[in-house]
Every structure is written in C-alpha cells, then in structure tokens.
Amino acid sequence: MKIQHAFKILFVAGLLYFLTQKGFISIQDTRRAFTRWDLLLPAFLMMFLNIFLSALRWQWLLEAQEIHISLIRNFQLSFIGNFFNIALPGAVSGDLIKAYYLGKEVSGNRGRAFGAILFDRVAGLSALVLVSAVAVLFGHAHLAPSVVLGTRTFLWTAAFFVVSFYAYLFLLRENHDPVLRVLRSIENRIPKFASIVRIYQGMRHYHHHRMTVIKVLAISLVIHLLVGWVCLQFAQALGESKLGLLPIYVVVPLGLLITAVPIAPAGVGTGHAAFSYFFSLMGSARGADLYTLFALMNLCLGTLGGVVYLRFKGREPAPILV
Numbered sequence: 001m002k003i004q005h006a007f008k009i010l011f012v013a014g015l016l017y018f019l020t021q022k023g024f025i026s027i028q029d030t031r032r033a034f035t036r037w038d039l040l041l042p043a044f045l046m047m048f049l050n051i052f053l054s055a056l057r058w059q060w061l062l063e064a065q066e067i068h069i070s071l072i073r074n075f076q077l078s079f080i081g082n083f084f085n086i087a088l089p090g091a092v093s094g095d096l097i098k099a100y101y102l103g104k105e106v107s108g109n110r111g112r113a114f115g116a117i118l119f120d121r122v123a124g125l126s127a128l129v130l131v132s133a134v135a136v137l138f139g140h141a142h143l144a145p146s147v148v149l150g151t152r153t154f155l156w157t158a159a160f161f162v163v164s165f166y167a168y169l170f171l172l173r174e175n176h177d178p179v180l181r182v183l184r185s186i187e188n189r190i191p192k193f194a195s196i197v198r199i200y201q202g203m204r205h206y207h208h209h210r211m212t213v214i215k216v217l218a219i220s221l222v223i224h225l226l227v228g229w230v231c232l233q234f235a236q237a238l239g240e241s242k243l244g245l246l247p248i249y250v251v252v253p254l255g256l257l258i259t260a261v262p263i264a265p266a267g268v269g270t271g272h273a274a275f276s277y278f279f280s281l282m283g284s285a286r287g288a289d290l291y292t293l294f295a296l297m298n299l300c301l302g303t304l305g306g307v308v309y310l311r312f313k314g315r316e317p318a319p320i321l322v
Contacts, residue, residue, distance in 0.1 A: 030289050033237035040293070043233040046226045047297050051078055053226075057219045058120050064209040065112040065202065069105065076308055077101055083305030086298055095121055111195065115202015122203075123213075126162045127220035128253040131228070133159035135249035151250070151281075169207055177204065228252050234293040238286045251278035255291070268295060 034040065055078040059071060069077075081098040099117050103110045133155040174180060183200055187193045206213050228249045235243045258274035272288040279287025 029238050029286065030292050032239070033234070033289070033293060036237040039233045039237040040297075043230040044297050044300070046230050047301060050223050050226055051075075051082060051301065053219055053223050054078060054120075054124075057123065057216050057223075058116070060212050060216055061116040061120055061123075061206075062113070064212040065116050065205060067102075067113055067116065069102075079305035079308040081305070082298075083302045083309050086302035111198025112202040112205060114199045115205060118199060119203050119206060120216075122165075123216045123220045124223070125257070126165070127217060127224045128256060129155065129158045129162050131221060131224045131249050132251075132253035135246050138246055151254075155250075155254075166213070169204070169213070170210055172207075174201075174204055174207065180204065224253060225249075227256070230297075231290060231294065234290045235284070235286065237293070238289050240284055240286050240290075243282065243284060247282045251275075251281065251287075254278050255287075271295065 052075070055071075055074050058078065059069075059074050062069060062074075077098050080101070081095060084097040095117055099114055102113050102117070136152050136155050180197075180200065183193070183197045187197050228245060231248050231252050232243065232245055235248070252275075255271065255274040255278050259271040271291045271294070275287035275291040275294075277287070279285075279290065
C-alpha cells in the first residue's frame with residue numbers, strides 16, 4: 001500500500017509540474033482572480049448552497065426507504081462527507097464515510113441505507129451526463145471541430161444509458177428483473193454476496209417511488225447547473241471573458257467525472273489535467289487555474305466539514321479508512 005500511495009503522489013506531482021512548465025497553471029493569474037471577490041463570493045455561496053441541496057436530495061431518498069434521520073443529522077453527515085472528499089483520494093470518498101456512519105445508525109436496514117447512498121451518487125452522475133449532453137447539442141459550435149463528433153458521440157451514448165437505466169428501473173418489476181436473478185444465483189453459491197443483493201434491492205426499491213426519483217433528478221440538475229455557473233464566475237475572475245455558459249456546461253461535467261478517480265484528495269492533479277484538456281477544446285488555457293479555484297473553494301467548505309467532524313468525533317467512533 002505504501003508503494004501504491006508513493007506512486008500516486010509521484011503521479012500527481014508529475015502532472016502538476018508538467019502543467020506548470022507548459023504554462024497551463026499560472027500562480028499570477030490565480031492570485032489576480034482573488035482580487036475579484038465580486039465574482040468569487042457569489043460563487044462560494046452557490047457552492048455552499050449545493051451542500052444543502054445535496055443533503056435535501058439524500059433526505060428524500062432515505063425517507064423513500066423508510067429511514068428517518070433528522071435533517072440536522074443529515075446536514076452533519078453531508079458536511080462530514082464533504083470533509084472526507086478532500087481528505088481522502090477521489091471525489092466519492094465522502095460517500096463511504098456517510099455509509100459507515102449511517103450504517104451504524106440503521107444497522108437493521110443497512111441494505112436499503114447503502115442503496116440510498118448509491119442511488120444518490122447515480123442520480124448525481126446522471127445529471128452530470130444529461131447537462132453535458134444537452135449542452136453539447138446547442139453549444140458544439142464552441143468546441144474544436146476535430147473533437148465535436150467524438151464528444152457528442154460519447155455524451156449521447158452516456159445519455160442513452162442513463163435513460164435506459166431509469167426506464168429499466170421504472171418499467172421492470174422486481175420478479176421480472178434478470179439482474180436480480182443473476183445476483184441471487186451468485187448469492188446461493190457465495191452466501192457473503194448477500195450484502196450486494198440487499199444493496200441492489202435497496203436501489204430497486206425506488207421502482208415504487210417514481211415521484212421521489214423525479215424530484216431527486218430535478219434537484220441534481222439544479223446542482224450541476226449551479227456548478228456550471230460557479231465555473232463561469234471562476235473563468236471570468238481569471239480573465240476569460242469570452243467563455244459562455246453553454247460550452248462550460250459541455251466540458252465541466254466531463255472534468256468532474258475524471259475527479260472521481262481515487263488518486264489524490266479533491267481530485268488534485270487529475271482534475272487539473274482534465275480541466276486543462278477540456279477547456280483547451282474551447283480555446284482556453286486557464287482550465288487548470290479554474291480547477292485550482294474550484295479545489296480551493298471546496299477546501300474551504302471541507303474545512304467547515306472538518307469542524308463538524310471534530311465537534312461530534314467524541315460521540316462517534318472513528319471510521320475505518322483502510
């Protein structure tokens with residue numbers, strides 16, 4: 001494990017060095033951006049609002065599973081999860097921590113609880129894909145012609161799978177689900193596989209809560225539309241005045257998908273490289289700097305989550321992180 005961590009650190013350091021040497025990361029431009037608080041402060045407030053919107057989304061999913069926790073407790077776990085998103089590699093690490101604490105509180109219903117957490121992540125990723133797919137339909141003129149076809153094909157294929165997933169969930173009853181049959185057959189041979197079956201059944205439970213799923217998808221779309229607007233504010237603070245919302249909605253979701261790869265905390269390095277590449281498709285050289293601002297704002301929000309975690313750490317056992 002130590003060798004693996006050392007390799008990840010070297011990989012991230014190499015990425016940042018390469019981007020700096022090639023001029024994709026500019027400390028001077030980033031410093032200048034912090035003089036534009038008329039742009040950065042509203043962006044920070046929207047990112048803060050997104051934490052509450054995400055907590056509300058999760059609350060709806062839990063209630064559909066007949067799991068009732070207070071909204072205050074929900075916010076606590078959401079802030080703690082946000083803290084671990086920046087403290088641990090990958091953008092989904094906080095979900096594992098939320099699953100750990102929630103599992104201890106609903107020990108008799110963990111399958112449904114973990115199903116709610118997994119569906120929360122699926123809904124977020126679905127919204128990312130849909131926002132980007134719709135944006136590329138109208139904003140492809142802002143991309144380099146050589147990549148329009150590939151980007152459009154990838155996003156529309158991903159959108160097709162998203163729509164197919166929800167059609168599968170809504171239209172197919174549990175007793176006709178071939179995936180569930182396969183999972184149960186594996187469970188018969190490997191009893192420990194039962195936990196996977198229960199989590200899948202927790203996901204399938206939303207077949208009976210279609211209005212909840214629609215509301216969750218709607219709030220997920222709002223979250224990612226706000227994220228795109230935040231990135232537009234960051235771009236303008238960096239002096240990129242020619243970028244519009246549509247092209248940002250095309251490339252930002254793609255960049256955020258890359259940050260989920262568990263290499264470095266808060267997607268540092270991988271996020272910089274992804275944003276640098278995708279923004280270069282729009283003729284902008286400030287993608288990596290934009291992600292620096294995004295990561296710094298997330299660091300501030302994660303610090304608030306750290307305060308919440310320390311406040312309640314004495315009452316709760318520390319999660320097992322290995």
